[in-house]
Amino acid sequence: xxxxxxxxxxxxxxxxxxxxxxxxxxxxxxxxxxxxxxxxxxxxxxxxxxxxxxxxxxxxxxxxxxxxxxxxxxxxxxxxxxxxxxxxxxxxxxxxxxxxxxxxxxxxxxxxxxxxxxxxxxxxxxxxxxxxxxxxxxxxxxxxxxxxxxxxxxxxxxxxxxxxxxxxxxxxxxxxxxxxxxxxxxxxxxxxxxxxxxxxxxxxxxxxxxxxxxxxxxxxxxxxxxxxxxxx
Amino acid sequence: xxxxxxxxxxxxxxxxxxxxxxxxxxxxxxxxxxxxxxxxxxxxxxxxxx
Numbered sequence: 633x634x635x636x637x638x639x640x641x642x643x644x645x646x647x648x649x650x651x652x653x654x655x656x657x658x659x660x661x662x663x664x665x666x667x668x669x670x671x672x673x674x675x676x677x678x679x680x681x682x683x684x685x686x687x688x689x690x691x692x693x694x695x696x697x698x699x700x701x702x703x704x705x706x707x708x709x710x711x712x713x714x715x716x717x718x719x720x721x722x723x724x725x726x727x728x729x730x731x732x733x734x735x736x737x738x739x740x741x742x743x744x745x746x747x748x749x750x751x752x753x754x755x756x757x758x759x760x761x762x763x764x765x766x767x768x769x770x771x772x773x774x775x776x777x778x779x780x781x782x783x784x785x786x787x788x789x790x791x792x793x794x795x796x797x798x799x800x801x802x803x804x805x806x807x808x809x810x811x812x813x814x815x816x817x818x819x820x821x822x823x824x825x826x827x828x829x830x831x832x833x834x835x836x837x838x839x840x841x842x843x844x845x846x847x848x849x850x851x852x853x854x855x856x857x858x859x860x861x862x863x864x
Numbered sequence: 865x866x867x868x869x870x871x872x873x874x875x876x877x878x879x880x881x882x883x884x885x886x887x888x889x890x891x892x893x894x895x896x897x898x899x900x901x902x903x904x905x906x907x908x909x910x911x912x913x914x
Contacts, residue, residue, distance in 0.1 A: 655879075664868055671871035674878035681882070720889045724882055731878045735871045844893060851900050858907050862914065 640843055647833075647840040654826075654833040662826040665817055672817065674732045676826055679805065680834035682725040682750075687838055688718025689757060689781075689788050696781035699774060708774035709849035710842075711781050712764070715757050717841050721834075722754045737801065737814055745798035746791070753787040760784060770856065 658676045665672035691714030699707035729747070730740050741747065760780050767773035795802045803816040805827075819827065 666868055669868035669871040670875040671869075671878070673875055677882050678878070720885060724885050727881045727885075728878045731874050731881065735869060735874050841889075848893065848897055848900065851897075851904075855900060855903050855907060858911070862907065862910055 636847075640840075640847075643836070643840050643843065647837050650833040650836055654830050657826045657829055662823055663820060668736055668817070671732055671735055674728050675805075676830040677834070678725055678728040678732060679827070680830040681721045681728065683831055684834045684838045685718045685720075685722030685725055686788050686792065687835070688714045688716075688721065688842075689753070689785060690714070691842065692718065692757075692760075692781040693785035693788075696778035696785075699778040700782075703771075705770070705774060705853060706846075706850070708770075708777055709846055709853060711777055712761075713842050713845035713849055715760050715781065716845060717838060719754065719757050719761070721838075722750065722757070726750055726754060742801070744802055745794040745800050746802040749787065749791040749794045753791045756784045756787050770853075 654676070658673050662673060662676065664670065692711040695707045695711035695714060698704075699711065726747075729750075733742070734740050760777065763780070764773055764777055767776055794800065795804050801814045803814070805816075805819065
């Protein structure tokens with residue numbers, strides 16, 4: 633496997649700096665929300681994590697389609713990378729949401745449409761990784777993964793729009809929310825700047841992680857092919 | 865007039881989860897890279913023997 637490209641090294645450094653800057657912005661720059669207090673600051677990375685998670689699943693969806701058309705193994709590697717990163721960030725989103733909910737909703741968990749659909753989505757993609765392990769043949773595994781990623785993606789718009797279609801207590805920050813929502817707030821200019829910067833940071837973080845994960849996947853694939861050659 | 869609620873503990877817990885999970889994932893990536901490098905060396909040796 634060739635050495636890390638310079639662009640990736642620069643991107644990794646930029647990501648670390650952006651993440652540090654976003655953390656400082658959340659802690660020092662974003663104003664304290666009048667009712668919820670400090671816990672509201674979890675919101676910036678909570679939403680950004682959710683966005684990154686869905687981005688990962690979207691990448692897997694697109695990679696699945698491209699794989700079924702081209703049958704190139706690289707798209708299977710991209711798909712797995714997208715799902716894996718998506719799962720990590722969706723897990724962060726779900727747990728931070730639960731931590732935020734404790735003081736605001738007075739409960740760690742409630743089977744609200746958003747929480748339920750997000751959990752189903754996480755489980756759908758966790759199953760993707762587990763079921764792949766059971767398929768030995770790489771081409772069959774890739775085909776299965778592509779079809780699963782395409783069908784599994786149905787859970788993403790369902791989760792995204794759940795707070796906009798169903799009656800829910802989950803706040804909708806952008807656009808109108810349900811009148812029953814608890815924990816809504818109006819964003820000030822500084823809050824909006826912090827929010828947008830956090831989204832940008834997590835998007836860059838996603839690209840960096842995806843690149844690293846794809847490189848690893850390609851390396852693993854090369855080794856698997858070498859193993860097959862030696863065994864033949 | 866009452867001020868904002870004191871929810872600092874929850875903020876700390878939230879950030880611990882965010883950076884904790886990210887760190888675990890990074891460690892898992894590094895560990896898998898190292899294992900793959902070891903496998904590659906082993907396979908190269910086997911290839912030479914053949």
